[in-house]
Amino acid sequence: MAKYAPRLNSLEDLQAIKDAFLAETEKYRHTVIVCGGTGCVSAHCADVLSALKKQYSVRGLRDEVRIVESGCIGLCALGPTVVVEPEGVFYCNMTPERIVQVVDKHLIGGNIILDYTFLDEKTGEHIPYMKDIPFFHDQIKIALRNCGAIDYDSIEEYISRDGYFGFAKAVNELGRTGVYEELKASGLRGRGGAGFPTGVKWESGYNQPGEQKYIVCNADEGDPGAYMDRSILEGDPHSVIEGMLLGGYTIGANKGYVYVRAEYPIAVERLSEAIETARAFGLLGENILGSGFSFDIEIRIGAGAFVCGEETALLNSIEGKRGEPRQKPPFPFQKGLFGCPTIINNVETLANVPVIIVRGAEWFASYGVGRSKGTKVFALAGDIKYSGIVEVPMGIRMGDIVFTIGGGIKDGKPFKAVQTGGPSGGCLTKDHLDVSVDYESLSAMGAIMGSGGMIVMDENTCMVDTARYFMDFVQDESCGHCVPCRVGTKRLLEILQRIVSGRGEVSDLDRLEKMALTIKDTAMCGLGQTAPNPLLTTLKYFRDEYEAHVIHKTCPAHVCKDMITYVIDPEKCRGCTLCARQCPVSAITGSVKEPHVIDSEKCTRCGTCISNCKFGAIMIK
Amino acid sequence: MSECSTSCPAAEDPTLQRVRRIAESYRGKEGSLIQALHAVQSAYGYLPLEVQKIVSETLDIPLPTVSGVVTFYSFFSTEPHGKHNIRICLGTACYVRGGVRVVDRLEEILGCKVGHTTADGMFTFEIARCIGACGLAPAISIDDKVYANVNPDEIPQILASYYKAEEANA
Numbered sequence: 053m054a055k056y057a058p059r060l061n062s063l064e065d066l067q068a069i070k071d072a073f074l075a076e077t078e079k080y081r082h083t084v085i086v087c088g089g090t091g092c093v094s095a096h097c098a099d100v101l102s103a104l105k106k107q108y109s110v111r112g113l114r115d116e117v118r119i120v121e122s123g124c125i126g127l128c129a130l131g132p133t134v135v136v137e138p139e140g141v142f143y144c145n146m147t148p149e150r151i152v153q154v155v156d157k158h159l160i161g162g163n164i165i166l167d168y169t170f171l172d173e174k175t176g177e178h179i180p181y182m183k184d185i186p187f188f189h190d191q192i193k194i195a196l197r198n199c200g201a202i203d204y205d206s207i208e209e210y211i212s213r214d215g216y217f218g219f220a221k222a223v224n225e226l227g228r229t230g231v232y233e234e235l236k237a238s239g240l241r242g243r244g245g246a247g248f249p250t251g252v253k254w255e256s257g258y259n260q261p262g263e264q265k266y267i268v269c270n271a272d273e274g275d276p277g278a279y280m281d282r283s284i285l286e287g288d289p290h291s292v293i294e295g296m297l298l299g300g301y302t303i304g305a306n307k308g309y310v311y312v313r314a315e316y317p318i319a320v321e322r323l324s325e326a327i328e329t330a331r332a333f334g335l336l337g338e339n340i341l342g343s344g345f346s347f348d349i350e351i352r353i354g355a356g357a358f359v360c361g362e363e364t365a366l367l368n369s370i371e372g373k374r375g376e377p378r379q380k381p382p383f384p385f386q387k388g389l390f391g392c393p394t395i396i397n398n399v400e401t402l403a404n405v406p407v408i409i410v411r412g413a414e415w416f417a418s419y420g421v422g423r424s425k426g427t428k429v430f431a432l433a434g435d436i437k438y439s440g441i442v443e444v445p446m447g448i449r450m451g452d453i454v455f456t457i458g459g460g461i462k463d464g465k466p467f468k469a470v471q472t473g474g475p476s477g478g479c480l481t482k483d484h485l486d487v488s489v490d491y492e493s494l495s496a497m498g499a500i501m502g503s504g505g506m507i508v509m510d511e512n513t514c515m516v517d518t519a520r521y522f523m524d525f526v527q528d529e530s531c532g533h534c535v536p537c538r539v540g541t542k543r544l545l546e547i548l549q550r551i552v553s554g555r556g557e558v559s560d561l562d563r564l565e566k567m568a569l570t571i572k573d574t575a576m577c578g579l580g581q582t583a584p585n586p587l588l589t590t591l592k593y594f595r596d597e598y599e600a601h602v603i604h605k606t607c608p609a610h611v612c613k614d615m616i617t618y619v620i621d622p623e624k625c626r627g628c629t630l631c632a633r634q635c636p637v638s639a640i641t642g643s644v645k646e647p648h649v650i651d652s653e654k655c656t657r658c659g660t661c662i663s664n665c666k667f668g669a670i671m672i673k
Numbered sequence: 674m675s676e677c678s679t680s681c682p683a684a685e686d687p688t689l690q691r692v693r694r695i696a697e698s699y700r701g702k703e704g705s706l707i708q709a710l711h712a713v714q715s716a717y718g719y720l721p722l723e724v725q726k727i728v729s730e731t732l733d734i735p736l737p738t739v740s741g742v743v744t745f746y747s748f749f750s751t752e753p754h755g756k757h758n759i760r761i762c763l764g765t766a767c768y769v770r771g772g773v774r775v776v777d778r779l780e781e782i783l784g785c786k787v788g789h790t791t792a793d794g795m796f797t798f799e800i801a802r803c804i805g806a807c808g809l810a811p812a813i814s815i816d817d818k819v820y821a822n823v824n825p826d827e828i829p830q831i832l833a834s835y836y837k838a839e840e841a842n843a
Contacts, residue, residue, distance in 0.1 A: 091808045094819040128808025276764030279805035314711070314748050315804055317817060355707050355746030358802065372706030373738075374745040390703065433766035433807035440808050471765065505807075507765045521768055525802065531745075636781050658777050663826070 057332035061342045063220045066211060073212040080118040082159055083137040087200060089124025089283060090318060091440070097132035103148035104134075107155040117159055120209075123287015125200035127187055128440040130170070135182060135200075142182040143168045173459075186456050187438050192419055194427045195243070195403045196443045199287030204322055207329045210290040216335055218406035219297050223343035226409070228258060231302040235405065237413035239425030244270055244361075244398030245473065245502045246578070247424075247491045250405070256385045257303030257395040265305035266394040267296050269402055270366055271312040271319070274358040275474030276525065278505030280429040281399035283441045285312070285319035288403065289326035293336070293349060295402025298409060300347045303395050308349040311366050314356055324351060358475075358529035362577045363396045365531065376533045377577035398503070400429055421447030424490035434471075434507040435462050444489070451485030454508055465510040469594075473502025475522045475529075476582030478589030479515060498589045500582070514611035515594040516601050520548040522586035526579065537580030540571040544587065552612045556602040565591055610672040613657045617673050622647035624669035631661035631670065692717055692724055696731035706734060706742055710749055719750045755790040755797040757835055761813045764803030770810035771825075776800070778825035782832065795835065 060066055077083070086092075086101045101121060108117055125133050130144035134151065141164050143154060150168055157163050169180040170187075179185050193199075202209040210216070222231050236251030257265065269292060273281040285292060296308040312320050327349050330336040338346045357375045359365045364378035367389050388394025404426065408416045417425045424446040430453065433439045437459035444453060454460065454470060461467050469479045478499035480487065487493050491501050509518070527541040547564055550556050568584030568591075575581045591598060600606050607615040620631075620640075627645040632638075639655040642648030650661070650670075662670045685693070692713050699709035706728075713728060714720050720743050729736040743749045761779065763772045776787060783791050783798055790797040806812040809821030820831060 090806055090819065091821070094806060094809055094812070094821040131808075273805070274802065276768075276803035277766045277807050278803070279807055282805045315801065353708065353711060354748075355711065356748035356802075357746050369707065371704040372708070372742070373704075374741055431807055433810060434769045439766075439810075474765065505765065507769060507807075509769055513769055518769075521765070529802075636778075656777070659774055660778075660825070663824075 057329070059332075059334035061334065063217075063224060063341065066216055066220055066341065069208055069211045070214075073208040077118060077212075079115070081116045083118045083120060084159070085120045085122045085125070085135040085137065085201070087123075087125040087131060087133045087135075088121040088204070089128065089131075089200070089286060089441075090279070091124065091128030092131035092133060093318070095131035097146075099148050100132045100134065100146045100151050104151045104155065107152045108159070111155060111160060113155070113159060120203045121205075122202060123199045123204045124283040124441050126191075126196075126440045126442060127438055129438050139164075140182045141180050142170055142185060142188075144170055187440070187442070187459065190448070190452065190457055191443050192427050192445045193443050194407060194416070194419070195284065195291075195400050195429050196287070196441070197407060198291060199283055199441075202288070204287050204289060205325065207290060207326070207333060207335075210288070214410050215290055215406065216294055216341075218409035219294055219301070219335075220341055221409055222298055222301055223341060223345065228302050228304070231298060231409065232258060234409060234413050238408045238416040239413075239420070239423065240401065240404055240408060240416065241424070241491065242398055243400035243404070243428065243503070245476065245500060247501060250397065250401055253385065253395055253397070254299060254302045257299075257305075257393060260303075260385055260393040262304075262393040264307075264390075264392045265303055266389045266392055267299040267303060267305045267308040268366070268370070268389060268394055268396040269296055269308065269310040269399060270361065270363065270396055271310055271316075271399050272354050272361045272366060273313060273316075273399070273503065274361045274529075275476075275503050275505045277431060277433055277471070277507045278474060278503050279431045280441060280504045282316050282319050283431075284399050284403050284429075285316070285323050289323045290330065291403040291406055292323070292399055293326060293330050295397070295405040296349060297336070297340070297347055298405050299395060299397060299402065301343075301345050303393070305395070306345075306347050308347065309352050309370055309389070310349060311352045311354060311360070311370055313354045320351060320353060327351070357531070358525075359531045359577070359579050362579055365577065366396065367394065374531070376531045377579075379576070400504070419445045421488060421490055423492060428489070428501065428504060430504045430506045432458050432506050432508070435465065435510040435513070436460070436508040437462050446490045447488045449485065450480065450487045450489055453489065453506065454485065458508065461508065461510045463510075465512065467508070468511050468513055469509045469515065469518075471499075471507040471509065471518070471586070472505065473500040473582075473585070474505045475526050476500060476578070476585055477502045477505075478585050479509075479518065479593065480589070481593045483593075498585065498592060500585070512609055512611070514552075514607050514609040515590045515597045516548070516607075517552055517609075517611050519587045519590045520545070520552055523548055523583075526583040530580065530583075534574075534576035534580060536571045536574040537576070537583065540567060540575070541580070541583055543567060544571075544584070548587070551598070551601050552607075553614045554601070554605045554612070558599075558602050560602060561591065561595075561598055616657060617652050618650050618655055618657060618661065619671055619673055620648050620650055621669045621671060624667050626667055626669075628666070630664055630666070634660050634664050636660060688717060689723070689727060692727050693731055696728045700732055706732060706739065707746070710739075710743060714749060719753050721751055753790070755794050756839075757796050757815055759796050759798045759813060759815050760801040760804065761787075761799070762801045762804045762806065762811065764801070764805075764807060764810075766807035766810040767803075767812055772811040774825050775811050775813060775823055775828070778828055782828055795839070796832070 134143045232254040240250045241247040360375040365375040369375040384394045523545045625647040632640040699705045729739045
């Protein structure tokens with residue numbers, strides 16, 4: 053669409069934009085959505101997009117087909133992905149050659165190319181329609197309602213799907229108290245991990261006296277294995293802007309900050325452009341929609357410190373200081389950014405707000421269970437077949453996420469564990485597959501909902517090494533401000549390193565547990581208090597693995613390098629010499645057509661020989 | 674001061690003058706030290722003490738405070754970087770999918786350890802905590818480009834493309 057920017061002064065102006073967009077798009081026979089999420093970008097979706105644009109010009113489809121580059125559609129494992137609307141046909145693993153055929157056969161010929169659609173490996177049949185694919189079937193998209201469905205760069209398309217109507221409703225009907233009452237009734241809780249009720253938070257921001265207040269969007273998504281917020285910022289930046297606008301209006305702040313990780317350049321770029329566009333439309337700035345309310349947003353880019361995801365550390369970082377947490381109380385809503393009352397919300401929480409205001413609390417609360425209402429977005433990754441971004445209703449079975457939506461474990465290996473909540477979360481086992489995914493049930497198991505990272509692990513994952521991995525992470529990211537976290541995590545890491553290198557003792561297990569519980573009780577901020585969670589849950593649910601390491605000095609998953617040796621099965625070895633030539637440390641010797649031998653002393657257990665052997669002759673013992 | 678000190682703009686080389694100009698554009702903006710350092714680092718490449726001094730003077734922030742911020746955040750470097758930045762993701766998904774094997778292989782191929790720059794100044798090689806490409810694990814990024822599902826055996830090919838581009842430019 054043409055980039056013109058009328059300043060909108062009322063609800064009627066907003067409605068006019070919506071009507072104009074819908075009328076404009078009605079004339080198109082097809083809309084082709086090309087996923088431009090990070091996953092598909094790395095899978096070269098740009099080549100697919102340019103081939104598509106070229107072919108549709110050549111075939112003269114400009115007036116019949118609309119091409120949209122969207123944010124993440126979700127199924128990253130099969131990228132680049134393309135959706136053809138209005139039929140809702142989902143094409144995966146697209147290439148420039150394939151898209152040309154889709155133009156000719158589907159867009160012009162009217163025939164779906166079944167071979168390029170999703171292949172259900174269980175039945176061996178292709179599933180052409182997105183709604184029938186198990187990955188999408190059980191998802192409910194609220195926070196991701198526009199993500200992967202609209203042009204992230206088009207404010208008109210966002211408005212056409214009732215975007216900014218939430219703000220209009222707030223100023224015209226609900227009023228400031230009405231917004232937080234609606235949110236309280238909806239049961240929306242913070243999606244960044246802590247799960248604090250958003251309506252209550254905004255109410256306290258409203259009640260707090262102060263000339264200057266701030267609303268802050270925490271987009272410092274640092275949990276390894278999590279990229280939900282990135283997908284929202286890249287795919288639907290206006291939903292976050294509108295959420296902040298509503299927050300600012302409710303608490304009485306005229307300035308908002310978005311704190312984004314420096315690791316997310318595409319998100320920063322798209323959000324900056326969306327903010328510019330919103331300003332040009334008068335949806336940020338003075339007297340928004342004639343309400344008398346003024347608000348603007350500034351982006352602050354982080355500089356690579358995990359602890360800045362903690363809200364008080366984040367405030368220090370926005371102020372340009374070292375990202376060390378502050379003592380609470382006073383809480384940020386009392387004394388936050390630059391000493392002023394500040395409300396901090398996570399990206400996903402803010403993206404939920406506008407649609408709750410438009411559709412009502414009752415609609416939102418109809419999803420979910422107990423005190424966990426609505427949906428949660430998860431980043432499904434690790435040893436899972438269909439990795440990607442999913443949004444599911446709260447209360448769904450853990451097993452349904454892993455096996456139905458995620459398609460189970462890669463390469464048909466047995467499931468071992470699922471890790472939720474990153475370095476603050478825990479590992480759950482196959483006995484927990486029936487657990488309901490909601491705030492209360494997960495914390496009862498020692499795991500947490502967290503921000504939404506969900507890493508699936510197969511039998512080749514060592515749980516002791518996983519605990520060591522997370523401890524290494526938090527130890528490295530500890531800001532050093534308080535002793536329990538600075539010194540305690542270091543001691544825990546040392547013990548874990550000793551165990552994975554085969555020098556652990558049985559008494560280490562009790563020592564680990566005792567120290568972990570002390571850190572939990574005494575650390576100053578959320579990072580330190582939750583840092584022992586991965587260790588404590590693995591100790592509880594995978595104790596046998598720890599025992600194998602300290603008593604028998606073996607690693608059942610064959611991961612810990614000091615406890616394994618590589619050997620060549622002389623029966624299977626054909627003496628092809630490939631492994632000997634590939635070995636980076638020349639640890640393999642043998643003559644042509646004779647069985648080869650690995651020198652254990654020299655071997656670094658890098659795995660090159662195993663991945664190259666064509667006869668499966670190399671084993672780990 | 675009557676005599677020209679090292680911080681006198683006239684005695685500075687053009688790049689340092691540029692650093693000063695960039696830093697000046699942040700003067701008076703509340704809490705903008707980190708943003709100023711980002712801008713300066715992208716112009717100068719890294720943040721050695723002399724550059725930190727300029728930022729400190731220009732923004733009127735004590736040098737220990739500037740230095741404290743520079744050393745706190747992993748994005749800021751006090752050492753020069755290579756022409757290209759390789760970041761190997763060791764987020765949970767990449768770790769579980771064999772990211773360590775990618776690290777081992779890169780160390781071997783580049784002949785330098787994590788956190789260092791190759792002798793020819795081509796690559797600086799670092800670990801990233803998570804680049805958010807978890808669906809594509811194991812992933813690495815070179816500058817702003819993300820490489821997905823990296824097999825250690827493919828690394829020489831990936832690196833060769835950078836050397837080729839270098840030759841083409843020369």
